[in-house]
Amino acid sequence: MDKIKVLWVDDEIDLLKPHILFLEQKNYNVTTCKSGTEALEILDEQKFDIVFLDENMPGLTGLDTLNEIKEKENELPVVMITKSEEEYIMEEAIGNKIADYLIKPVNPHQILLSLKKNLDHSRLVSEKTTSNYQQEFRKIAMDMAMVNSYEDWISLYQKLVYWEMRLEDIEDSGMFEILESQKNEANIQFGKFIDKNYPTWFEANTESPTLSHVLFKDKIVPELSKEQPTLLVVIDNLRYDQWKAFEPSVTNHYKKVSEEAFYSILPTATQYARNAIFSGLMPSDMEKLHPEYWKNDTDDGGKNLHEHDFLNAQMKRLGLTHLKHEYYKITNLKDGKKLAENFRGLKDNDLTVVVYNFVDMLSHSKTEMDVVKELASNDKAYRSLTQSWFKNSPLFEMIQQAQQMGFKLILTTDHGTINVKNPSKVIGDRDTSLNLRYKTGRSLSYEEKDVLAAKDPKTIHLPTISMNSSFIFAKSDLFFAYPNNYNHYVSYYRNTYQHGGVSLEEMIIPFVVLSPK
Incomplete structure (x- = not known):
């Protein structure tokens, strides 16, 4: 294996001889120089894995040298070493994306730790993640044999999602394949569980999970008040792992009060599951009580054109007509941008509902399915696509505005996808x-x-x-x-x-x- 090449720049480099010998004994290849100008010349001629850079040097300062290095090789990790603890120097260096910051006098072990942290980080994380998952694998396999309730299935699925997202960042494809087969096995067992238990969830006095048709009454209504406006966002087709992928963007602006999972009704399709959320009714009851709004699979016309009417009827039934609410459905970028631009106008609502058809955004017509097929060929790519879409979407703009306006935020979906x-x-x-x-x-x-x-x-x-x-x-x-x-x-x-x-x-x-x- 090639030795890791280190460039160490310090005008008092002779005093650091013991440190350099220590690193060479540890199999690092260390090149030294005494000024920023000399360092830049060396970098023109040779490739290095990392640079240690003294901040306080005569001539070209450490910060100036840092700027020049970053212009040449933005990805090269630079560790700043300084006597000074002045805040502006730290801020300046951090602003320039230094890899680490050490205060003199440094000892050899600090230097070694910094090297490992910056260069061996991905390998160490990878090894640790792999060994942790190997231990967890046995536990998940045992859990799967014992799972016998809807709560157990939620926690098992959340565990699988957690490990899937941890393992996607490491290069051990073998581990990923093991997880994939474990997920497939889990789905086979889950299918048997649903087959046996789903019909009983509708019987009186049977313990059942929160299902689509009771979500609004049981989970959303208790959060509503006239004291604080609420933004309810229902993102079409959002899986649990996709939420976890863009969660960090949301939690920059909002703090989580609670996160739980609920079960979509069958079929896990928009016209059934999303209409059930807004109507507070199961499909057979929607057909019976609201024949003017409900359409069956074989009927002509749009199947989701009356979510707002269903919501109005449910709010009336629950005695919530005193709450001022508005409903918006976004199915294209233009409408999303328009709502984001006019979002301030919603400040007087007690409840603002935004249904965001994000899958339609990714592929606005069935003919473009090939594009999505290409971009999202597996779950990792699909998560990445979701994250990228969300960060650049008008929906994210709305969420940022909602935070500034003091809105409570509720984020959910109608069903996932496989x-x-x-x-x-x-x-x-x-x-x-x-x-x-x-x-x-x-x-x-x-x-x-x-x-x-x-x-x-x-x-x-x-x-x-x-x-x-x-x-x-x-x-x-x-x-x-x-x-x-x-x-x-x-x-x-x-x-x-x-x-x-x-x-x-x-x-x-x-x-x-x-x-x-």
């Missing part, structure tokens, strides 16, 4: 719904082991579209494909992000309450 890998054959008539993760229709034939089937939709509070129609939901990472034109269809949709079915990613989703910093 990268589908494997096809499952299904046959239905021409009135069968089109979604890739769930189907509703008559005389469906399918692979029993691949699906959760609701032969009588009423048992899970879904509308019966016609006599003998049933619902099926794809489990794990499966997607439904018809036998005709099968190969073309499968290659087109494999490795795309879909929702509507049964998986940890689609069903266990974030609900976060934050207060302005």
Whole structure:
């Protein structure tokens, strides 16, 4: 292995001979010089891994040398060494992105620690993360065998997300593959759990998780008051890991009061799950009580055009008409920018609801799915894309303005989404719904082991579209494909992000309450 090359710049370099010998014994290659000018000449001729730079030198000062180095090689780590503890020097150096800051007199171990911290940091973190996950792997495997409640599944999924995000930063692809297989196994077990327990969650006196249709009444209403305005943001299709990816951007402006997970109802699709949040009703009750707003899969026209009407009806039912509220749905960049520009005008609302169709922002029409497929070929890339989108979105501008205006912030979603890998054959008539993760229709034939089937939709509070129609939901990472034109269809949709079915990613989703910093 090549030795790490260190350039040490100090006008009293002769006094540092013992330090240099110590580093050379530790297998570092140290080049020395006595001035900033000399250092810049050496850097023109040779490549180094790190520079130790004395701040207080005659001629070109340490700070001037630092500026020149950064202009030449911005990524080269520079450790500033100084006698002075003056604040402006520290601020100036930190502003120029120094890698570390040491106060004289330095001892050899301080120097060694700084080297390890800056050059071995990723290797050390990688090794530590890997060994920690190896220990945790056994614990997760044991937990998975014991999981028997909706709370256990939430904590197991959160643990998997935590490790997935820790492991994505290290270079051990083997560890990542182990985690992937553990996640797949978890989804298989979760599918069995939902199959067995989901219908019982609607029975009286049964302990059940917070589901979409009770989220508003049970979790949002207790946060509302006339004393402080609330901004409720419902981001379409937001998975738990995506929230964790952009959480640091939000918590620069807001502090977390609480973070919990709730379960999306089935199908984990917008027209069902999001309408359930705003109406406070399950789909079969929406159809019964509000036939003017509800549309079934086979009906023509938009299925989510009445969220605001559903919300008004729910607020009336809950006796909340004294709260002034407004609702906005953002489906394109232009509308997002317009709302961000006019956000100050919402200061008198008790509740402002913003539904943000972020997946539509990433791919504003189905034809551009190839672009998203390319940019988000796996979960790591999808998280990165979400983070980048969020930081540059009008939504982030609104959140920053909301903080300045003293708004409480509630962030949530309607359902998550999963990268589908494997096809499952299904046959239905021409009135069968089109979604890739769930189907509703008559005389469906399918692979029993691949699906959760609701032969009588009423048992899970879904509308019966016609006599003998049933619902099926794809489990794990499966997607439904018809036998005709099968190969073309499968290659087109494999490795795309879909929702509507049964998986940890689609069903266990974030609900976060934050207060302005």
